[in-house]
Amino acid sequence: MSRPGFVLEVDDRTPPLVVHEGLGFRLESFPLGTRVVYPPESIPAVPDVDEAIREALLHPVDSDPLPTLLFPGMRLTIAFDDLSLPLPTMKAPDIRGRIIEHVLTMAAEAGVDDVKLIAANALHRRMTAAELKHIVGERVFRSFYPQGDLYNFDAEDRANLTHLGTTDKGEDIEISKRAAESDLLVYVNVNLVAMDGGHKSVGIGLASYKSLRHHHNAKTMVHSRSFMDHKHSAMHHSAWRMGRVIKDTVKVFQIETTLNNNVFPKPFDFLQKREWEWSVKDQATMLGVRRGLAVAPQKMRHKMFHDMRSVYGLTGVNAGEVEAVHERTLAKVHQQHLVEVQGQSDVLVMGVPYLGPYNVNSSMNPILATCMGLGYYFNSYRGQPVVRKGGAVILYHPLNEGFNQLHHPSYVDFYEEVLAESTDPAVVGEKYEQQFAQDPWYIHLYRTSHAYHGVHPFYMWYWAAHAMDHVDEVIWVGADRRAAARLGFRAATTLQDALEMASGTVGSSPSITYLHNPPHLLADVR
Amino acid sequence: MLALEMFRSLPRTVAGKAIGGRMPGILSGYAAPLRLVTIQEPRVDRPGWARLRTRLSGICGSDLGALSGRTSLYFSAVVSLPFVPGHEVVAELLEDCEDLPKGTRVVVDPVLTCAARGVEPCSACADGQTNRCERITVGHLSPGLQTGFCKDTGGGWGQQLAAHRSQLHPVPEGFSDEQAILIEPVACAVHTARRAGVRSGDRVLVSGAGSVGLFATLALRELTDAGEIIVVAKHAHQRELAREFGATEVVAPGEVLRRVRRATGAFQLEPEFSSPYLLGGVDVAVDAVGSKQSLETALQATRAGGRVVLSGMPAAADLSAAWFRELEVVGTYASAQGDAAFDQAVELVATDAVQQLAKSVASYPLHRWREALDHAHAAGRLGTVKVAFDPRSST
Numbered sequence: 001m002s003r004p005g006f007v008l009e010v011d012d013r014t015p016p017l018v019v020h021e022g023l024g025f026r027l028e029s030f031p032l033g034t035r036v037v038y039p040p041e042s043i044p045a046v047p048d049v050d051e052a053i054r055e056a057l058l059h060p061v062d063s064d065p066l067p068t069l070l071f072p073g074m075r076l077t078i079a080f081d082d083l084s085l086p087l088p089t090m091k092a093p094d095i096r097g098r099i100i101e102h103v104l105t106m107a108a109e110a111g112v113d114d115v116k117l118i119a120a121n122a123l124h125r126r127m128t129a130a131e132l133k134h135i136v137g138e139r140v141f142r143s144f145y146p147q148g149d150l151y152n153f154d155a156e157d158r159a160n161l162t163h164l165g166t167t168d169k170g171e172d173i174e175i176s177k178r179a180a181e182s183d184l185l186v187y188v189n190v191n192l193v194a195m196d197g198g199h200k201s202v203g204i205g206l207a208s209y210k211s212l213r214h215h216h217n218a219k220t221m222v223h224s225r226s227f228m229d230h231k232h233s234a235m236h237h238s239a240w241r242m243g244r245v246i247k248d249t250v251k252v253f254q255i256e257t258t259l260n261n262n263v264f265p266k267p268f269d270f271l272q273k274r275e276w277e278w279s280v281k282d283q284a285t286m287l288g289v290r291r292g293l294a295v296a297p298q299k300m301r302h303k304m305f306h307d308m309r310s311v312y313g314l315t316g317v318n319a320g321e322v323e324a325v326h327e328r329t330l331a332k333v334h335q336q337h338l339v340e341v342q343g344q345s346d347v348l349v350m351g352v353p354y355l356g357p358y359n360v361n362s363s364m365n366p367i368l369a370t371c372m373g374l375g376y377y378f379n380s381y382r383g384q385p386v387v388r389k390g391g392a393v394i395l396y397h398p399l400n401e402g403f404n405q406l407h408h409p410s411y412v413d414f415y416e417e418v419l420a421e422s423t424d425p426a427v428v429g430e431k432y433e434q435q436f437a438q439d440p441w442y443i444h445l446y447r448t449s450h451a452y453h454g455v456h457p458f459y460m461w462y463w464a465a466h467a468m469d470h471v472d473e474v475i476w477v478g479a480d481r482r483a484a485a486r487l488g489f490r491a492a493t494t495l496q497d498a499l500e501m502a503s504g505t506v507g508s509s510p511s512i513t514y515l516h517n518p519p520h521l522l523a524d525v526r
Numbered sequence: 527m528l529a530l531e532m533f534r535s536l537p538r539t540v541a542g543k544a545i546g547g548r549m550p551g552i553l554s555g556y557a558a559p560l561r562l563v564t565i566q567e568p569r570v571d572r573p574g575w576a577r578l579r580t581r582l583s584g585i586c587g588s589d590l591g592a593l594s595g596r597t598s599l600y601f602s603a604v605v606s607l608p609f610v611p612g613h614e615v616v617a618e619l620l621e622d623c624e625d626l627p628k629g630t631r632v633v634v635d636p637v638l639t640c641a642a643r644g645v646e647p648c649s650a651c652a653d654g655q656t657n658r659c660e661r662i663t664v665g666h667l668s669p670g671l672q673t674g675f676c677k678d679t680g681g682g683w684g685q686q687l688a689a690h691r692s693q694l695h696p697v698p699e700g701f702s703d704e705q706a707i708l709i710e711p712v713a714c715a716v717h718t719a720r721r722a723g724v725r726s727g728d729r730v731l732v733s734g735a736g737s738v739g740l741f742a743t744l745a746l747r748e749l750t751d752a753g754e755i756i757v758v759a760k761h762a763h764q765r766e767l768a769r770e771f772g773a774t775e776v777v778a779p780g781e782v783l784r785r786v787r788r789a790t791g792a793f794q795l796e797p798e799f800s801s802p803y804l805l806g807g808v809d810v811a812v813d814a815v816g817s818k819q820s821l822e823t824a825l826q827a828t829r830a831g832g833r834v835v836l837s838g839m840p841a842a843a844d845l846s847a848a849w850f851r852e853l854e855v856v857g858t859y860a861s862a863q864g865d866a867a868f869d870q871a872v873e874l875v876a877t878d879a880v881q882q883l884a885k886s887v888a889s890y891p892l893h894r895w896r897e898a899l900d901h902a903h904a905a906g907r908l909g910t911v912k913v914a915f916d917p918r919s920s921t
Binding site for chain 1: 781785788
């Protein structure tokens with residue numbers, strides 16, 4: 001039986017606690033009285049994954065069974081989440097591949113010949129062949145990739161986009177033409193956190209900039225409170241409006257999966273245990289890893305962390321109508337991530353780890369670190385933010401990984417040129433977003449290389465807009481000072497220094513909450 | 527009279543060639559082929575010529591290039607050693623010179639044209655393109671492309687020099703000597719702006735923010751309809767000045783290509799074992815440094831069919847882009863009398879921005895020439911735009 005998440009109050013007996021900071025972690029002694037929010041332990045996985053998949057496909061929610069939707073001569077498109085999920089990457093075989101195999105088997109039995117597999121990467125970078133193969137599995141890859149029937153979605157391929165209309169609020173819906181014109185669109189997702197899935201899958205994963213700009217902007221993000229709670233997220237409201245229009249035109253069969261919190265494989269599994277419960281072996285491993293990280297060059301640390309493959313357990317698979325499926329999915333996600341937290345605090349502390357959705361096999365540059373800290377982690381709440389309005393956020397990350405020129409070329413310009421002028425998400429969006437979105441070089445790199453779309457750094461900055469609007473102070477512990485300053489923040493050497501710096505905003509005895517993630521958690525703030 | 531004299535010295539020239547490019551500062555110490563000497567005042571025995579007493583004479587990049595051995599030997603045929611350097615000169619007439627009375631404060635257009643040499647005007651001089659004079663090695667003067675490179679005329683780095691009436695431009699009332707010393711380099715910048723052939727709205731890159739780059743920026747902004755002017759500046763004070771002089775954007779040397787690419791929507795290519803370049807880019811690029819890196823930056827950041835202007839004395843560079851992108855590579859040397867560049871320069875020097883800049887001109891007496899050259903070599907780092915000699919001063 002797994003234990004639920006809980007809130008620890010630091011006292012004299014509390015040992016130093018793990019705080020992630022990029023390609024490493026530190027053991028931090030928090031002030032007495034600090035609340036530490038621990039995620040629930042991993043909930044049990046389904047005993048038989050193949051059986052669970054079959055069950056979901058044959059007994060879907062609010063939909064006919066998949067085999068009855070398949071017929072000879074039909075156009076079948078299978079779309080799936082890209083490498084931004086799950087985090088870290090799942091140890092092979094990936095759950096998406098296993099599901100796709102089942103779908104393909106049923107399609108073959110029904111005599112379906114016209115099948116395309118599309119990675120729903122929206123404006124994310126094109127995945128490499130190896131990355132695609134990891135997701136769909138060797139057999140599917142070998143059968144579809146060489147013929148060009150397995151490919152990355154190209155949001156700039158004008159000839160292969162379809163404008164489905166607009167929502168009642170005038171939002172354009174432009175998605176993959178192949179998906180829109182298919183007799184059936186099967187979407188296979190990994191619902192790692194509460195923001196994923198639902199109408200966000202097709203409506204965002206297979207959409208172009210023309211669609212995305214309606215909800216990926218500073219104004220929408222400020223009013224998404226939080227985007228981990230789709231019922232209170234302006235971004236999701238927009239995606240849901242679009243999804244309902246898509247539903248009128250495209251037959252979507254949604255397959256959503258949920259995973260447990262087995263994020264860290266051995267020997268790093270001590271990172272998902274509570275520190276006072278570390279065995280002697282855990283402590284020895286921790287010391288060994290820390291010593292190793294202290295002397296290892298950055299490249300080696302990067303390899304060590306990014307080669308990590310998680311042995312997640314599948315906690316649920318649901319298929320059928322998008323919204324009905326998503327309700328079930330969210331219940332499972334909440335079961336795994338939700339932790340009740342009583343009231344807000346003056347200071348919120350978060351460690352930004354080595355990995356986010358947009359630096360898989362890449363670098364966590366300062367913009368992505370901001371997105372991870374002030375975007376994803378800050379928004380990991382339901383109800384109200386963990387930190388009070390006007391409070392302070394303290395983040396841990398060195399901000400020194402630099403930029404990956406292959407994956408993030410427009411990020412460099414965003415950092416050097418745009419942030420030098422303003423760090424206000426609304427201001428930079430107004431002045432520069434169109435330029436970056438329409439830059440032919442960025443578009444070329446997005447389409448032919450492995451670069452995120454030119455507009456992507458803006459989206460990262462928008463993710464942080466709610467946090468920037470909500471708190472008065474953001475301080476990075478252990479960060480490169482110049483990088484922090486460029487981002488519009490301040491850097492401190494230690495937590496004590498950071499608290500001292502924040503005292504002008506929150507006083508000298510602030511209430512502090514530390515979100516102890518990863519593994520993922522969702523603070524249900526009462 | 528006292529003067530600094532550049533003389534022929536094989537060991538020093540070889541030393542300059544060997545290490546001058548990397549450590550130019552060393553050559554201003556003991557290895558420069560320059561000495562402080564007492565020599566005869568220049569003789570004046572032809573009509574139209576007069577003696578001048580130097581008030582201030584600037585140290586130009588071409589002077590430093592010559593002293594540190596970086597200048598191409600191409601120019602050895604158009605100088606006559608030993609000579610007194612100094613072609614940016616503000617001086618006063620020691621005797622009447624045609625319509626100019628003794629005591630008149632003048633600046634010198636240094637080009638030694640057919641008129642100064644006492645020969646029939648060549649086709650270029652006849653056309654007013656005096657900077658393209660084809661007789662700079664003949665006539666009654668020794669070879670010398672300019673005052674300051676000819677052994678007969680003397681130069682500004684001496685207490686006296688000789689000049690022809692055709693070279694003299696009276697300094698307007700109210701101009702300080704420091705302001706006046708900037709007229710000649712600004713006249714060169716006026717000529718650069720003309721040679722740049724900028725059309726309305728053109729995007730221009732100026733690579734370098736020393737005096738050449740800053741004045742080129744000023745002239746481009748004031749005399750052309752250039753749209754965006756992107757200036758490459760290394761030091762903080764250069765960045766500020768570039769903006770004051772009309773730059774739309776100022777970028778560091780390491781980020782030029784990225785910024786130009788972003789501004790123009792160009793495509794960037796990464797050749798093997800070589801520096802990246804753009805397909806697309808600015809319409810006009812001005813190399814105001816003359817280094818290999820600066821020139822290649824200008825070539826790599828200019829769109830196909832665009833124009834690259836060589837304002838600094840150029841170093842050898844990879845010209846592949848000029849061929850492949852069909853670039854117009856044009857030189858710009860000194861200024862042409864027919865274009866009245868000096869008159870326009872006087873107007874530009876009267877602007878507030880240049881007046882403020884003139885206050886930062888650093889002057890040295892002749893005997894402190896090593897310090898002066900050190901200062902000039904490190905001018906960018908030390909926050910100075912122009913270093914000059916004041917031969918009247920003894921401290």
